[in-house]
Amino acid sequence: SQQGEEDPQALSIQEGENATMNCSYKTSINNLQWYRQNSGRGLVHLILIRSNEREKHSGRLRVTLDTSKKSSSLLITASRAADTASYFCATVVQGAQKLVFGQGTRLTINP
Amino acid sequence: DVKVTQSSRYLVKRTGEKVFLECVQDMDHENMFWYRQDPGLGLRLIYFSYDVKMKEKGDIPEGYSVSREKKERFSLILESASTNQTSMYLCASSLEGLNYGYTFGSGTRLTVV
Numbered sequence: 650s651q652q653g654e655e656d657p658q659a660l661s662i663q664e665g666e667n668a669t670m671n672c673s674y675k676t677s678i679n680n681l682q683w684y685r686q687n688s689g690r691g692l693v694h695l696i697l698i699r700s701n702e703r704e705k706h707s708g709r710l711r712v713t714l715d716t717s718k719k720s721s722s723l724l725i726t727a728s729r730a731a732d733t734a735s736y737f738c739a740t741v742v743q744g745a746q747k748l749v750f751g752q753g754t755r756l757t758i759n760p
Numbered sequence: 761d762v763k764v765t766q767s768s769r770y771l772v773k774r775t776g777e778k779v780f781l782e783c784v785q786d787m788d789h790e791n792m793f794w795y796r797q798d799p800g801l802g803l804r805l806i807y808f809s810y811d812v813k814m815k816e817k818g819d820i821p822e823g824y825s826v827s828r829e830k831k832e833r834f835s836l837i838l839e840s841a842s843t844n845q846t847s848m849y850l851c852a853s854s855l856e857g858l859n860y861g862y863t864f865g866s867g868t869r870l871t872v873v
Contacts, residue, residue: 697859
């Protein structure tokens with residue numbers, strides 16, 4: 650079962666611009682996490698935001714969480730070609746002990 | 761550098777074969793997971809384990825089994841491989857508890873012919 654849904658499914662921007670990806674989920678969560686996956690490789694953990702947090706930063710990444718709307722956004726500022734990848738949100742549902750992934754946003758940074 | 765190592769990057773097996781996918785982590789993590797990733801379906805959890813010799817079914821356990829004889833090693837077994845098990849298989853591990861990110865291996869792309 651898919652808990653999270655990313656929007657858009659694909660995003661193409663120019664290098665230097667900001668990229669924003671959104672994630673919506675269905676049930677109450679313990680935390681929400683964002684991962685990056687370069688083509689054909691494993692996923693890399695980017696950031697975790699707990700259900701009682703509203704915003705978190707890590708370098709050029711900014712994540713927000715709105716539990717009333719059951720949504721999160723990932724902002725990548727000053728994008729670089731190396732940011733080209735798929736980005737997944739994943740949630741730990743309350744009462745469960747596993748991470749459930751969305752289908753991802755494919756981000757392309759054009760030079 | 762801590763990591764999760766999957767034994768094979770690419771694997772081709774025949775229908776009906778018994779297939780072992782191995783995963784080893786060097787971080788002393790309690791939790792280990794097997795996912796498969798398919799276009800349009802995202803990542804789906806097959807099995808997971810919170811401790812040695814224990815296992816829990818994920819969302820799609822049918823046709824698979826797992827073994828965790830040592831803390832650092834979590835094996836996924838396809839008892840009788842079928843073509844619909846052609847997929848990218850991803851192993852991950854994490855510390856005990858809910859508020860930790862997962863560390864993933866590089867994946868094994870399995871083709872069953």
